[in-house]
Amino acid sequence: MDSTELLSSDDRGVAEAARLIRGGRLVAFPTETVYGLGADATQDGAVARVFQAKNRPSFNPLIVHVASIDDAKVHGSFDQAALALADAFWPGPLTLILDLERGSPVSNLVTAGTGKIALRVPDQALAERILLAANRPIAAPSANPSGRLSPTSAVHVIAGLGGQVDAVIDGGPCPLGLESTIVATGDRPLLLRPGAIERDRIEEALGQEISLPERGEGPAAPGQLAAHYAPRVPLRIDADEASDGESYLGFGPGAADANLSKTADLVEAAANLFRLLHALDSTGKPIAVAPIPEVGLGVAINDRLRRAATPKS
Ligand code: TXA
Ligand code: MG
Numbered sequence: 001m002d003s004t005e006l007l008s009s010d011d012r013g014v015a016e017a018a019r020l021i022r023g024g025r026l027v028a029f030p031t032e033t034v035y036g037l038g039a040d041a042t043q044d045g046a047v048a049r050v051f052q053a054k055n056r057p058s059f060n061p062l063i064v065h066v067a068s069i070d071d072a073k074v075h076g077s078f079d080q081a082a083l084a085l086a087d088a089f090w091p092g093p094l095t096l097i098l099d100l101e102r103g104s105p106v107s108n109l110v111t112a113g114t115g116k117i118a119l120r121v122p123d124q125a126l127a128e129r130i131l132l133a134a135n136r137p138i139a140a141p142s143a144n145p146s147g148r149l150s151p152t153s154a155v156h157v158i159a160g161l162g163g164q165v166d167a168v169i170d171g172g173p174c175p176l177g178l179e180s181t182i183v184a185t186g187d188r189p190l191l192l193r194p195g196a197i198e199r200d201r202i203e204e205a206l207g208q209e210i211s212l213p214e215r216g217e218g219p220a221a222p223g224q225l226a227a228h229y230a231p232r233v234p235l236r237i238d239a240d241e242a243s244d245g246e247s248y249l250g251f252g253p254g255a256a257d258a259n260l261s262k263t264a265d266l267v268e269a270a271a272n273l274f275r276l277l278h279a280l281d282s283t284g285k286p287i288a289v290a291p292i293p294e295v296g297l298g299v300a301i302n303d304r305l306r307r308a309a310t311p312k313s
Contacts, residue, residue: 006168024039033178033180041138051109060112072086095118144157177273177274195300231281233280233287236286237306248288258279260301266298
């Protein structure tokens, strides 16, 4: 494919997005977290195209987006903890890793043959309209080349994947700007990826503590490789100031080339994180990032920053 169509968020754009998805094509669309690269999860060919477009290793499974808990139950087997979390946070930025239901029509490529499926009901009107119009489960990893920064605008998607996707539907910037929190339930609930919902809110809904996976424990989430979410330029974290030649990404008051939040607000910082990293990345200068407190959404922000700072081998 050589050109990417930009669709508007009106009914015509939604109908066209649904038609393309049902036809096995790729359509990037916004969610409340980041833009996803959508494909019909039931078609092997469509799912294979997602891996190809992102240059993503095919052992890395994909999140499946559905419009409701009832739709999710077709694909995943919900234990009590999963039900409690879905009730508390769906629609919303929570991804549940569940045992695959035997009758689920999703492609084996989606689960990477793991027997586990990642499911999410997004909280974004445009995403919901597309899901309803397509009437299919939609596999959608973040719409960026594998290992790169997640996109929080249609412009980011086109900059990273233009020509590789059939269409992008423009729904403006993503309000949360940080990927979903990923939880695997089972005997011992595991927090596989810190994200837009903080750990203590998950624990409150579960009525128990949630563990971080120990080395090798839990369903493999290859997206959790140490080096991930990386800009092209080197990135240095916990920096109190920039060194020569670096640009400075600040947090809180004080001089900076860009600021995650001048008032040190972590919600605002999360929403700005990928947009500002994309912007600084495009200047070509190495980036130094101010320290971010390891509380609330700061945990997920620091997780992404540490991965972005890990050199790729
Ligand atoms: O907010 C989000 O979650 C966004 C939006 C588009 O929904 N999606 C997203 O997808 O961040 P992605 O593919 O960039 O990250 C999903 C993570 C990956 O680390 C992947 O390895 C893991 O979820 N994952 C997906 N399916 C899995 C499964 N069956 N078992 C274990 N991990 C899984
Ligand atoms: Mg991703």
